Amino acid sequence: MKRTMTVVLVAGAAAFAPLTAMAEEAHVAPVKEFISHNVQAWLTDPVVVGAIKEQNAKTSGLSQAEIDKLDMDWRAQATASDKPFVNEVLARALSKFLMEKKEGSQGMITEMFVMDAKGLNVGQSDITSDYWQGDEAKWQKTYGAGAGEMFVDEVEQDESTQAFQSQASVTIADPESGEPIGAITVGINLDML
Helix, strand or coil, X not given: XXXXXXXXXXXXXXXXXXXXXXXXXXXXXXXXXXXXXXXXHHHHCHHXXXXXXXXXXXXXXCCHHHHHHHHHHHHHHHCCCCCHHHHHHHCCHHHHHHHHHHHHCCCCEEEEXXXXXXXXEEEECCCCCCCECCCCHHHHCCHHHCCCCEEECCCEECCCCCCEEEXXXXXXXXXXXXXXXXXXXXXXXXXXX
């Protein structure tokens, strides 16, 4: 009897696994819809495309060691009082563009950052903890997967606001050639969705 009961419990747990996965993924469709209707249109804006192309020209020859050094410098400055590298990126026209879009979302967008062909930040609405996103799914499952790709990450609770959010990442393509040039990650406040 004990053996049968164990089998029933295991079978019962297995039956709930798909329900748990469905519940966890319930946010994906509304997030994709929000991105399609509210973000996708301005990803071809000359401010976005021009900034990515300009940075791609500068970073195309970087070695992994050079990328790691930039990322280490960024991480050290992200929480420091003196942050010239971070401030330079935040002062860019693209960062100001993203800040305006975030403000205009009335709290729906929690953060945004654009990455180049190496996964390095080009511009951002807020300070990110790292500069290189190339080792993360947000870049690998978008830019790394080609034009037209969108990746919606898991739901997380923001420690400071206690709001639930998810990050949606989208490949950014050159409007002229259709070739991927970078990607954007947008934090979405799920409590407002």
